[in-house]
Amino acid sequence: MKKVKIYFLLICLMVGFTACSTPQPSPKNHTHPKILRYALAQEPNTLDPQKVDASPEATIAYHIYEGLMRSYGDQLLYGIANSYEISTDGLVYTFYLRDACYSDGTPVRAQDFVYAIQRMLTEEDSSRPFMAYPIKNAAKIHRKELSIDALGVQATNDKILKFVLENPTPYFLQLLTLPTFSPIPAQSDPAMVDITLSNGPFMLKEWNHNDSIVLEKNPNYWDADNIPLDQVSIIISTNGTKLLDMFFNGELDVLPTSTTNVPESFSPYIQYYYNGANDFIRLNMDGSCPLSNKNLRLALNYALDRNAYVDALGSEDVTAISRYVLPILPGTHKTFGEEYPLEAFPLNGDAQKATDYLNAALQDLGLKEASDIRLELLVSDDYWARTEANIIKEQLESVLGIYINVFSVPYQTHMDLEETHNFQMSLSGWIPEYADPATYLELWTSDSSYNYASYKSEEYDECFQTANSQMDAQSRMSLLAQAETILLEDGALIPLQIRQSALLKNPKLTNFQTYYINTEYQYIYADFST
Template identity: 30%
Template sequence: MFKNHKWLVTTTSIALVLGVVLTGCGSTAPTAGTTPSKEMKMSYAPGSEPKTLDPQMSNGIPEMIMEMNMFEGLMRLDKDSNPQNAIADSITVSPDGLIYTIKLKDTKWNNGNPVTADDFKFAWMHALNPEAAAEYAYQLFYIKNGEAYNSKKANAEDVGIKVVDPKTMEITLESPTPYFKSLLAFPTYYPVNKNNVEANPKWNLQPETFVSNGPFKMQSWSHNDKLVLVKNSNYWDANSVKLTELTFNLVSDGKAALTAYEAGQLDGIDQTAVPISDLDRLRKAGSLKTSPYLGTYFYRFNVTKKPLDNTKVRQALALAINRQALIDNVFKAGQTPALGYVPGGVPDAETGKTFREVGGELFKEDLTKAKQLLAEAGYPDGKNFPELSILYNTNGSHQLPAQAIQDMWAKNLGINVKLVGQEWKVYQRSQQDLQYDISRAGWIGDYIDPMTFMDMFVTQGGNNQTGWSNADFDKDIETAKKSGDQKVRMQAMHDAEKVLVNDMPIMPIYYYVNYYVLKDNIKGLIQLPLGFTDFKNVTVEK
């Protein structure tokens, strides 16, 4: 979720995006001549303290990394990002692509209870419940009447999730969805133990009540410090799990994480915690690893606030920055400038073509035009432009690019902005509540289709978080979701992307490349281009 840093716009084969595993993958056992120890432990820094570890309520990469190693859905993505049966024993799809009949394996929760179809339905209905206000509820709108129930236009019993028996469920969709099996591997579709959740409303906050069904289970959680997982002996595929202990260090300070890594106290650090200021040094030392990442780094504009309610102001801000200069001098990981929203690597309807190749560049940096637009909006050379703020999360390296953009806007447009840093959970809440002016953001695809980037910006979408609404955009997304014709779907999403980029409720900056550090003796770790890090098959060589 790089050896070639231009992959996001030049690749013409989905295999280039999906077939990436860290060095040594392909075997779950140590190489010949080594003997695994009885205990096999590793530690990793995925990011800071999670907002929640309830899979229906989370929407950030750090918490989803933790969740995918404690939970498992009907499907699990393999090293090539292809969905494979996990808790599902078999899936039968009706000829019209609307009805999925799913048989479950005989599997258990880590407390010994059987995993049932009721557990899946309970979890999914919780995400759809309008009272829960799950930001990822829309990932379940593919299910018949899922959106209608979420918007209080239908009853719970109208939703197309039917429990036939404890090991069989039937899912009816609104329309054929080519990537639905991939969605079934996504955290929002994970099950939760119904009986446990009903008995313990705050079940996900402490190890004593945390029940999961994945490769690992929670042993301890020192909040804002570390989360310790151990092998789940009740996991259906426990023989494939070699790690006996996996510690997630919840480090918000990237410098501290890197110091711990270089002192031998950490085995790896995720991109969210690797300091930008150390990239050159780590690259020269050969410590920096890269892999494909299907995502876009961008800034959100709160269009409910003046002067950001003016399209010309938003366009001026977007056209007045130099993305390549930011990449060369600040981000420094070989990213590609984003002059559209959907990154490369996602196939279009035309064989061998990506969505980005077909869509092309949707805007161009143009300082003269930016100044003209700002003057037309009533702020010639920035005169009388109010001071705005850029919000960024303090975990990760987002302050330096915010400072660079601050300088560019001051120099190029004559406007001043201040910087506001917030810790992860507060930052996420500020975006959700529209308590910001301009906010740094990023989106990593949830599945391999343009829709994973596009539908988040529908009116009042849970992850829209800009206050933006456009009827033409909503109509295009609806067309794409209801059509089973790939050409019709893709054209509708191209049309929607043009509307989005023209209105500029967001300012695309670059297409991601994944960078991280990992000890060479860690084998079998899978870094997916969708942002997940899978520790299921990891081994630690002596």
């Protein structure tokens, strides 16, 4: 998910650099028809719901398709499901579908959901097959160990869909809100799938590649009467000056902008929000480098002055953090951060503790001098990542007396090296896939395919697995908080920062939501005030 941040940063920098003195906007009259206009800096790779990857394309897919459930802000709403039942053991979910149609008037059937989930697990370029892993046998089917017939999802008839899960999965309903779980009309030939056939509130009208995308209100959507917008016009451009002019001429309603050096003229139109990005440094513990030593990992964590690091970045869109799970995720009654506050390491660092842990590490490793420890920090070759890495290098070398080499490579190479565990330290990050702390914590279990750092802890695995077998929400959240504490006490990573974004928004635009999970914006119920 790191590339989402890179795309977004590109347009933020462009608009920020061009934002000097600006005229007052003169919004168009959106009453007849109501058209929402916003900008993208990157052409979507696809709008196929089982293949969308980056947030900008997932945002569009979210509005032209609809799964069994839907989220709007922090609310969990019914989508194509009209109701559902959960068995007492939490393993069987039965959904009853409402009367709903695709944009051509064809009824949405339970079999279409089965077909879509089969695509997730069998298509080579499916972007999120692991999202289906809570479903019985899904992981084995994806690994080609079982046939698709063993999948724990079944259409009893056109209106009833039943899921059987591997284990109780309290966030399963949240998963079903993702575009990945949207239905596709069952086909005998996968090559015949028509992604322009929508079942969501909007449908794809035009796609002028590298120029614009136009969505139109879907008249066959089951809740069409409550969709205020008639059309959504998406401009694809990297020309910051052009886009800024369009906003202040009333030709754009939403435009990402920089969070730093904001002109005073932006004040009536700017909106800040957390985009979900949470940055940290992975530490490889596979035994091939000194970071398999816990004392060395803790020395690095205590040596870093995160507040000074953020100050040195000179950006107002990052907030120093010394925990791992994004604190704004929902807990049981409040946010996870409010219910389980945690500062695993002092935000200003602790040089004495860092030195103590370093000395213990030197003894463990049989080394005499701190200068004998030489580490490599893997980063992507964009300006922002290199800037972050150099500040971290300077701090850690100054406090600990070790040597750190910054290894800068293209983004895809960075991802490939992480996935093959071919790194020592890696500047990384994560954007939550669903609204639950497990979206972060599941990455570090011993059997996770995303456990690039080779972290292994029986205590952590047991704590996480026990949490996800709990039917009581409070007990489960407490165990997830305990798992996060275990992870940080082991020094498995170096927490760095969470990010904030900003956009310019037409003051007349209402019910337009920013979101930090999978999609950037939610505009299903957006409208314009008179």
